[in-house]
Amino acid sequence: MxxxxxxxxxxxxxxxxxxxxxxxxxxxxxxxxxxxxxxxxxxxxxxxxxxxxxxxxxxxxxxxxxxxxxxxxxxxxxxxxxxxxxxxxxxxxxxxxxxxxGTIARKDSAKANPNGDYLDDRVTFSEDKVMDRESKAVMMAWEKPLMEAHAKTICSGGGHVLNIGFGMGLVDTAIQQYKPLSHTIIEAHPEVYNRMLLTGWGEKKNVKIIFGRWQDVLSQLKSYDGIFFDTYGEYYEDMREFHHHLPHLLEPGGIYSFFNGFCGSNAFFHMVYCQLVALELEHLGYFTQLIPLPVKDCLGEDTWEGVKHKYWQLDTYYLPVCQCSDDSE
CATH class of the missing domain: 1.25.40.20 (Ankyrin repeat-containing domain)
Incomplete structure (x- = not known):
């Protein structure tokens, strides 16, 4: 019928x-x-x-x-x-x-504020998280092992390191353990920036803090042996734009990585974006390796208490390691 x-x-x-x-x-x-x-x-x-x-x-x-x-x-x-x-x-x-x-990333971009006014919002700090005014997490302590792995990755060649997005300072604290020649941090949120200064980050000998959106401070940047990208309040298109600056920012043989949180509530959508980013970086001349890290044990039952959006719900995190394709030859 x-x-x-x-x-x-x-x-x-x-x-x-x-x-x-x-x-x-x-x-x-x-x-x-x-x-x-x-x-x-x-x-x-x-x-x-x-x-x-x-x-x-x-x-x-x-x-x-x-x-x-x-x-x-x-x-x-x-x-x-x-x-x-x-x-x-x-x-x-x-x-x-x-x-x-690009519909999935626009709807479900990890760490993205759909209101687009995060930098004008008040944020609250606690021992295990930084939250925006809508009770969405800017960064959480469960990410610490991931940030330590990212830091180890981008510092593996020594030299000069750039991090975009301070948050709770998890990755920057880990970077400091590797004693890079210089450690540049870009942070755009005024309250996070002020907290950085209050907690002594401006007094570290090898640290340079640049206040502002990365898009607005590119002229102040040099070239680096390791770069990490982890912003809040931005979408996939913003990271894609940043990737086009990599040839000028990343030294030959340098390593680039980013917080790979896209579509963190659906395993297949996440895999689509892992491959999509790798493909787009390949077109720019970079080879991307994805290192699987188990994160299930990092996420206890009370992890998301008081948090409006569970931006990560998968058992495995794929840490991206990106290098110029010519370096493997």
Missing amino acids: EENKEESLCAAARTGDVFKVASLLKSGADVTYFDRDGLTPLMYAAKNGWAEVVTALLDAGAPWNALSPSNLSAGDFAMESGHQSSFDILLNAGIQAELIL
């Missing part, structure tokens, strides 16, 4: 009947349909590993980023079920879509 066309499409996708799927699509079945369980035909095809059906549904306009009631996309289902071919097809579809539209 006509009204069962979409249910038939879900059934055909579930069983991998590519000819039935093609016939139903040709007859006008709605490829965006969610059944009573909250699943789409694409989710069923991905969950069962029917790569040919996945391709047919994507070609017909099935949304790769639709979410089930349990916050899982078709890519998550393919990943959880171990269906590599379907996963690869969906990952490529996601990367291509985000290159054109």
Whole structure:
């Protein structure tokens, strides 16, 4: 019956009947349909590993980023079920879509304030977090092991180091342990900047603090052997803009890294952005290695108490290590 066309499409996708799927699509079945369980035909095809059906549904306009009631996309289902071919097809579809539209990062960018006025907000400091006025976390103590790993990465070559975004000072404290020749910190929030001065950061011999947005102080920067980027109140497009300055800021053989928190509530979306950033950096001449770090033990039950947005909900963090592609030759 006509009204069962979409249910038939879900059934055909579930069983991998590519000819039935093609016939139903040709007859006008709605490829965006969610059944009573909250699943789409694409989710069923991905969950069962029917790569040919996945391709047919994507070609017909099935949304790769639709979410089930349990916050899982078709890519998550393919990943959880171990269906590599379907996963690869969906990952490529996601990367291509985000290159054109960038919708996920704009909606769910980690550490991004949609109001765009973070620098004018009051922030509150406590022992384990810095919060904005909406009770969203600017930085939290659970990130300390990650920041220590980032610091070790960008300081591995010694020399001169640049960090953009002080926050709680976790990465900068770790950087100091490696005694770089110089340690430049850019911080744009006036209250965070004042706190830096009150806690003695302006008196450290090898530290230079630059107050302002990184976009406004580029003329004050030199070139560095290690660079870390971790801003709050910005979106993916801001980091992409910063990446275009890397050839002038990063010394040959230097290491660049950034807080890789994009789409931290969905494993597949996060993987899309890991690959997307690596691809865009590759076009700029940089090779990116992603080092998996388990973080489940860092996130206790009370971690997010009082925090409005859980910006990280995954068990693994992928630490990016970026170097000029020519350096590996």
